[in-house]
């Protein structure tokens with residue numbers, strides 16, 4: 185699969201990924217390992233590392249990209265940064281246990297990391313996982329249902345390596361490796377919880393992720409809903425383990441430096457009575473990575489209260505030859521909104537129409553739609569509302585969630601795509617999201633203090 189984003193639009197998500205402060209690698213502590221007990225636990229959610237020098241948040245809440253730095257960031261622009269928010273987790277047992285920071289990606293279903301030995305390793309902190317030192321590490325047998333078919337014609341055997349191939353929904357990260365079975369550990373009610381039998385992918389040649397790691401990230405936590413993802417594993421009947429079907433997060437704004445935020449599971453997930461919800465689509469399509477992402481039915485977009493016409497069909501997922509394309513998904517691992525081209529054009533036209541009375545010139549540049557920033561413009565930027573299948577489920581995006589300041593300009597922070605729409609991290613900030621994977625619903629509601637999310641700290 186090739187890169188699917190419209191090339192000129194790539195720079196923006198790349199730079200947006202730099203909005204946050206680098207992650208400090210947080211030791212989860214060496215408390216006595218214990219089972220998940222009550223069935224609630226949390227992983228620390230940290231800003232992805234890198235590039236914070238290039239960005240700040242204005243007093244009025246707008247994300248500001250430094251123009252000079254933007255140009256300086258040109259070389260790695262062919263790859264999209266692996267997620268704006270990352271997750272801290274300990275992997276392995278005994279002498280092999282290490283704590284890593286993994287980029288969050290909700291569009292794929294494999295948790296993968298560099299494992300020794302690595303050809304052409306990318307820099308990360310701490311050094312790559314060493315399977316040989318972890319007594320709980322087991323290769324997944326080559327005849328397991330999760331494995332790709334082997335290269336040779338014969339039936340796969342137990343001895344064959346169990347290969348995986350993981351591609352982000354937007355095509356930006358493409359990783360191959362071998363699946364294994366490991367134990368993860370993370371915070372639970374002030375102690376450490378272990379989850380055994382988690383399928384992790386080991387990559388031994390991971391060149392493609394070089395620019396995304398920033399010398400820190402060890403890999404990606406694929407949190408899609410399908411096997412063999414972490415949330416899928418937690419939902420299985422497993423000996424002695426509590427079943428967990430829900431997870432939740434509340435992404436803090438980029439400015440807050442000493443924030444606490446958690447990816448919460450099971451009993452750590454807050455109640456949802458006050459939230460609106462929308463259906464996760466294609467729940468019956470359980471096989472194949474084409475449906476691992478959290479697709480929703482986006483039925484309308486309005487700009488300053490005015491609905492865009494004939495837009496619903498553009499967000500529908502449909503089969504095209506052998507492949508499924510289009511559709512709209514939520515992903516906290518995509519820096520900002522990605523929108524399918526015809527819908528983007530309607531959105532852009534509506535924004536231009538809304539701002540026309542100001543008589544501002546559209547600035548041509550590397551971004552698709554920018555205006556010279558004036559205080560008048562800032563006051564007149566429209567609020568955009570996303571409308572989901574159920575009438576009450578609307579996601580309201582104030583201007584700070586959809587526009588960024590770039591040098592002297594203000595630009596629409598929406599990336600054009602040929603075949604996908606993704607509601608990204610920037611649009612989700614300061615809202616609580618709860619994903620109920622068993623019942624196929626996503627709940628959300630505004631939350632003021634995402635940066636003070638207490639979770640279960642150690």
Ligand SMILES: *[C@@H]1O[C@H](CO)[C@@H](O)[C@H](O)[C@H]1NC(C)=O
Pocket residue numbers: 205206236237
């Ligand atoms: C960027 O991150 C580093 C490391 O956390 C920190 O020391 C520095 O102050 C940050 N820079 C800005 C501009 O926030």
Ligand SMILES: *[C@@H]1O[C@H](CO)[C@@H](O)[C@H](O)[C@H]1NC(C)=O
Pocket residue numbers: 324325328330365380381382383
């Ligand atoms: C991983 O190991 C557990 C036992 O700890 C087992 O129940 C599970 O089936 C294994 N998963 C795979 C994919 O091999």
